[in-house]
Amino acid sequence: MKQKFDIIESTCVPLPLENVDTDQIIPARFLKATTREESFFGENLFRDWRYHPDGTPKRDFVLNDPRYGGEILVAGRNFGSGSSREHAAWAIAGYGFKVVISSFFADIHKNNELNNFVLPVVVTPEFLAELFATIAADPQAKVRVDVPNQTVTNLSTGRSETFELNPYKKYCLMHALDDIDFLMLQKDKIEAWEARCSK
Amino acid sequence: MNTLFDKIWDAHVVQHVDGGPDQLYIDRLYCHEVTSPQAFDGLRARGLRCLRPEKIFCMPDHNTPTEHQDRPIEDPVSKKQVDALVANAAEFGLTHYGMNEPDNGIIHVVGPEKALSLPGMTIVCGDSHTSTHGAVGAVAFGIGTSEVEMVMASQCILQQKPKSMRIRIEGELGKGVTAKDVALFLMSRLTTSGATGYFVEYAGSAVRSLSMEGRLTLCNLSIEMGARGGFIAPDETTFAYLKGREYAPKGEAWEQAVERWKQLRSDDDAVFDREVVYDAAEIPPMITYGTNPGMGTAVCGHVPTLDEIPVEGQPSFCKALKYMDFQPGDALVGKSVDYVFLGACTNGRIEDFRAFASVVKGRKKAPGVVAWLVPGSQAVRRQIEAEGLDLVLREAGFEIRQPGCSACLAMNPDKVPAGKYCVSTSNRNFEGRQGPGSRTLLASPLTAAAAAVTGVITDPRDFLV
Numbered sequence: 001m002k003q004k005f006d007i008i009e010s011t012c013v014p015l016p017l018e019n020v021d022t023d024q025i026i027p028a029r030f031l032k033a034t035t036r037e038e039s040f041f042g043e044n045l046f047r048d049w050r051y052h053p054d055g056t057p058k059r060d061f062v063l064n065d066p067r068y069g070g071e072i073l074v075a076g077r078n079f080g081s082g083s084s085r086e087h088a089a090w091a092i093a094g095y096g097f098k099v100v101i102s103s104f105f106a107d108i109h110k111n112n113e114l115n116n117f118v119l120p121v122v123v124t125p126e127f128l129a130e131l132f133a134t135i136a137a138d139p140q141a142k143v144r145v146d147v148p149n150q151t152v153t154n155l156s157t158g159r160s161e162t163f164e165l166n167p168y169k170k171y172c173l174m175h176a177l178d179d180i181d182f183l184m185l186q187k188d189k190i191e192a193w194e195a196r197c198s199k
Numbered sequence: 200m201n202t203l204f205d206k207i208w209d210a211h212v213v214q215h216v217d218g219g220p221d222q223l224y225i226d227r228l229y230c231h232e233v234t235s236p237q238a239f240d241g242l243r244a245r246g247l248r249c250l251r252p253e254k255i256f257c258m259p260d261h262n263t264p265t266e267h268q269d270r271p272i273e274d275p276v277s278k279k280q281v282d283a284l285v286a287n288a289a290e291f292g293l294t295h296y297g298m299n300e301p302d303n304g305i306i307h308v309v310g311p312e313k314a315l316s317l318p319g320m321t322i323v324c325g326d327s328h329t330s331t332h333g334a335v336g337a338v339a340f341g342i343g344t345s346e347v348e349m350v351m352a353s354q355c356i357l358q359q360k361p362k363s364m365r366i367r368i369e370g371e372l373g374k375g376v377t378a379k380d381v382a383l384f385l386m387s388r389l390t391t392s393g394a395t396g397y398f399v400e401y402a403g404s405a406v407r408s409l410s411m412e413g414r415l416t417l418c419n420l421s422i423e424m425g426a427r428g429g430f431i432a433p434d435e436t437t438f439a440y441l442k443g444r445e446y447a448p449k450g451e452a453w454e455q456a457v458e459r460w461k462q463l464r465s466d467d468d469a470v471f472d473r474e475v476v477y478d479a480a481e482i483p484p485m486i487t488y489g490t491n492p493g494m495g496t497a498v499c500g501h502v503p504t505l506d507e508i509p510v511e512g513q514p515s516f517c518k519a520l521k522y523m524d525f526q527p528g529d530a531l532v533g534k535s536v537d538y539v540f541l542g543a544c545t546n547g548r549i550e551d552f553r554a555f556a557s558v559v560k561g562r563k564k565a566p567g568v569v570a571w572l573v574p575g576s577q578a579v580r581r582q583i584e585a586e587g588l589d590l591v592l593r594e595a596g597f598e599i600r601q602p603g604c605s606a607c608l609a610m611n612p613d614k615v616p617a618g619k620y621c622v623s624t625s626n627r628n629f630e631g632r633q634g635p636g637s638r639t640l641l642a643s644p645l646t647a648a649a650a651a652v653t654g655v656i657t658d659p660r661d662f663l664v
């Protein structure tokens with residue numbers, strides 16, 4: 001969902017698994033839809049980990065565990081590998097996550113998250129390990145993500161790191177602009193190019 | 200010291216976004232029914248119109264049946280997508296070539312044929328085989344649905360510039376060796392990820408000698424090497440092909456355009472990030488034996504033996520052979536064939552039908568072979584009839600179907616049954632691509648024709664005088 005990013009403070013949902021691929025995030029059978037309603041994809045986020053085939057929730061999956069919640073998903077390394085489907089990012093955004101923290105993201109998925117107002121935050125393996133331990137000890141533990149300063153802080157331990165963010169994408173996130181909004185603001189430049197170059 | 204890719208790309212940069220990608224102006228957007236509905240929805244949600252509707256052309260091709268196009272489509276999911284495109288094009292004021300109308304066909308066949316794709320242009324479509332249009336000397340590449348929406352709204356796209364690669368093929372192609380064989384050969388050498396991250400310029404005397412149809416086939420397959428796109432600098436062949444076509448400039452404007460287009464070439468001292476050269480004489484008629492387009496070999500050759508495959512590739516090699524039910528070291532010639540598919544944006548053009556007809560002329564379709572001959576467009580179908588090729592083909596036991604993507608990806612009813620072998624002129628032999636469990640052998644129209652009349656894999660050179 002399009003929203004302005006500034007400082008986010010939230011509890012976290014831990015998913016301490018590596019190589020979570022986009023087929024798990026949103027299974028292929030959900031790609032036939034002709035619309036992109038985020039709520040639909042959000043409802044089916046991690047569908048096969050989350051629900052039995054008959055639709056009843058799997059008790060032991062973290063999204064069904066009432067102790068955990070929040071706007072931040074914390075996942076093991078190489079999150080979002082596999083197919084390039086943008087639907088995976090639609091599902092994460094549709095579920096309500098604003099931030100995903102991991103020590104490594106698959107390239108295309110990372111871009112897809114950014115394009116859909118989910119901020120991928122890359123931290124060191126040490127930071128990630130400590131964060132998983134913090135959340136395991138206290139499900140109410142909070143993390144603070146400061147977008148203007150590009151810092152992420154484990155508020156329980158005080159450990160803090162800076163993270164990378166492309167200046168263009170940072171601008172878009174902080175102003176709730178996506179690529180299309182950005183382009184719509186460039187109309188003068190587009191028309192100038194046309195006047196100069198196209199005939 | 201610029202490459203042609205640099206020249207076309209740089210000329211279309213509206214601005215370099217600070218700390219971000221290039222904002223690239225797009226001259227032509229093509230839309231088909233599968234990847235466009237969410238983009239139109241997005242525009243509606245934002246209350247936007249298309250900025251330059253006259254630069255956008257729509258046509259259904261993936262879901263269209265190849266029989267009875269005058270009747271409503273039976274499959275409800277297909278019908279919904281095709282109908283949505285009709286409605287969206289009308290709402291947003293875009294040109295739409297509907298199913299069964301005289302201008303319809305596979306978008307990548309129709310674009311060049313109507314000269315909607317011209318030298319020096321930037322061309323995009325929500326379809327990976329948009330690379331086809333590079334054959335006219337354009338920078339053409341496939342994009343995602345969000346990007347389709349982006350182009351509709353602003354006629355621009357935000358994009359990081361890819362690296363440049365040149366593939367030169369020097370010398371003369373042998374008898375029975377077509378552009379399709381060149382592409383299959385390149386993929387077998389470079390693998391399906393060999394050009395990932397690059398835009399490819401094809402050059403060299405063998406490439407120059409290709410007809411426009413052949414060039415379209417070659418550029419079509421760029422994506423199967425992982426490239427974003429591939430193109431060929433325009434020359435007299437290009438100009439002769441485009442002249443007089445519907446959207447080509449006319450009269451004085453034509454002369455001026457040709458003068459401009461003649462400048463579209465890489466400088467002699469241009470530096471490419473990567474360059475490879477092959478000898479045309481090395482290339483035989485090719486066929487694939489596995490489940491990606493890079494798993495190809497000479498028709499007269501054999502499936503590789505295990506020791507010819509690097510250790511890390513062996514598990515996927517074995518998996519592919521199991522799927523195909525082939526053994527390492529098997530000879531390919533003589534293996535039985537159940538289906539033959541001539542068509543797709545790879546080989547659905549008039550020259551492909553001429554080639555096919557030249558082999559089957561005076562012969563008969565092998566009993567037991569099901570053959571689907573699907574022109575890439577209505578115009579190709581008309582040309583087949585004008586040249587009397589339909590008579591030659593009918594005499595040999597073949598029928599011409601109506602245009603569309605057809606068995607290339609089997610979204611319409613043309614599906615190869617599980618376990619059956621299909622010699623196909625399309626571009627992908629992935630597991631299940633032509634229908635669940637189908638087994639695809641990619642080859643040229645000549646090789647497809649030789650299989651169609653013998654019922655087994657056959658070296659097409661046996662049929663050429």
Ligand code: SF4
Nearest residue numbers: 328543544604607608
């Ligand atoms: S013919 Fe095949 S590859 Fe070409 S556009 Fe249609 S489905 Fe895609």
